[in-house]
Amino acid sequence: GDPESSILVSKIPSRQQTKRVTITTRSEYGNYRESPLATSSYREDIPSPLPSTRPASAMESPTSLHTLGLGPEVHPNDLESNLRRLKPIQVISAYLELMDHVKRMERQADLREELLRRNQKQIEAKDKIIKERDMLVRKMERDLERIDEEPESVSLAPSDASTIGAVRCRFFSSGCPYRLPSMEFHEDRECKFRPTRCPSLTCPIKPPFAKLLEHVQDDHNGSKKGRDRICRNNSNQLVSSYVNIDKEPVFYKTTRMTWVANELICDSFHFFLECMRVPPDWHLWVYIIGSEKDAEKYQATIQLFREDEYGQVADLGYSAQRSYTGQVISIHRSKEEIAEFSLGFMVHDKQIRSLCGTISNAEEQLFGYEVSVYRK
Ligand SMILES: [Zn+2]
Ligand SMILES: [Zn+2]
Structure with missing residues (x-):
């Protein structure tokens, strides 16, 4: 079948700042297996983009939006009457704190984006490794098929078969039975681009x-x-x-x-x-x-x-x-x-x-x- 690979990545980092990226590859026969090599678990020194509590300084500020009755849990109907009761200096202070709040949220959004980008890069890198591995496997399969076919396709006189026809594996003495066609053999007998003769018996051209x-x-x-x-x-x-x-x-x-x-x-x-x-x-x-x-x-x-x-x-x-x-x-x-x-x-x-x-x-x-x- 057509080898495919799919990638499953766990959600964006949780609060304890550990990430686990799991890559699942589909084996040749269609069932899924988890590759132990492709799994990694590590810590990163990136501040969590989603703090569960506000920084202490914001809580203690005398002009905190909460103190002024302008916090996020205030009902919109009460907001206007609360604002009317504030002194101008308090409005300015509330405005400044609001700006501060917006800036903090922007920074958090930037961080989140940065994390996503890093995740994406890691996924791409792993994807590339998987593709390279698949290609290697396919190449090895083709080589094996060729070695299997070799004894049939080589039609040489018995005397040259051992010398020109093939190269023994260097671990032959340990028992490896494989013989590979040599480059000389390829150029001489197999190459589709070697010069050949023209069917016109008078033609001097030797086209590939x-x-x-x-x-x-x-x-x-x-x-x-x-x-x-x-x-x-x-x-x-x-x-x-x-x-x-x-x-x-x-x-x-x-x-x-x-x-x-x-x-x-x-x-x-x-x-x-x-x-x-x-x-x-x-x-x-x-x-x-x-x-x-x-x-x-x-x-x-x-x-x-x-x-x-x-x-x-x-x-x-x-x-x-x-x-x-x-x-x-x-x-x-x-x-x-x-x-x-x-x-x-x-x-x-x-x-x-x-x-x-x-x-x-x-x-x-x-x-x-x-x-x-x-x-x-
Ligand atoms: Zn060639
Ligand atoms: Zn010709």
């Missing part, structure tokens, strides 16, 4: 992971010179085909070639179908804008066929087709790594050639494809 889609939108919408367009789609499935617009036929080329990335969306994740030829092999794979852990949850199916046979009815079928189903690949993996370890769909020139069409209008029709991404 958290700003990758912004980069795709701004730099790869087809209007920026020297930047490939990235085809944006709003579906988890796509049918299209690749063409070669180079003068040289694709199978004569001896250098690496890449094609435009195609976006797919599934749940709230963005995926990109990639195609690269490293003669004589072709590599097709689906990138996920996400971590290795996110990648483990999604699969892609890629089907290759002759473009001119797309949509043929079942009995005619395709003359040839190849398909692949496998895990999507985190954007943090490089295309070199993907080609080297054949992490995606790898097909040889000899297998692709029969799926390709003819060259017409300076455009070479390559194979058609259908790709879909879905949760495992």
Whole structure:
């Protein structure tokens, strides 16, 4: 639940001038408990603002309002007749005493206000301490959750797991089992602002992971010179085909070639179908804008066929087709790594050639494809 704290403060100081401030915090489970640390009882050297008896001097004064029959307990009807009976000197004296009385009451009001202010300040200070404590507790809870998740989220080779992946608690030898991710690990594997790669295989920019889609939108919408367009789609499935617009036929080329990335969306994740030829092999794979852990949850199916046979009815079928189903690949993996370890769909020139069409209008029709991404 939402942690709340409420403060109960006892009334304004009583006559014996001791104050007791009790702070009650609500525990996580909703029941109230009194925190022993937050309770204090102390004396203060502030004169009581509410004396129960008047100062002795006022009582003994010969011109006391009481003596003159003008005290507060005199009935208003008697007040006027009493005043008429007074000598002028007595009226002046009564007036002076009245002024004195007013001043005393003003001082008392000031004192009371001062006390209230002090009380308020103490409440605020205690409130701050409670809030800080709550924040600390929440932070510790989050840290604990993270430590609990750690063994799952770290997907490292067994050999580096103990060295790069985590730092042991320094009380390990006494039996503490906790391992914390190191800063190096955070910067290398977790940080949402570490540089990542762009889904455009020809793009040299390394945008921060958290700003990758912004980069795709701004730099790869087809209007920026020297930047490939990235085809944006709003579906988890796509049918299209690749063409070669180079003068040289694709199978004569001896250098690496890449094609435009195609976006797919599934749940709230963005995926990109990639195609690269490293003669004589072709590599097709689906990138996920996400971590290795996110990648483990999604699969892609890629089907290759002759473009001119797309949509043929079942009995005619395709003359040839190849398909692949496998895990999507985190954007943090490089295309070199993907080609080297054949992490995606790898097909040889000899297998692709029969799926390709003819060259017409300076455009070479390559194979058609259908790709879909879905949760495992
Ligand atoms: Zn960071
Ligand atoms: Zn880019």
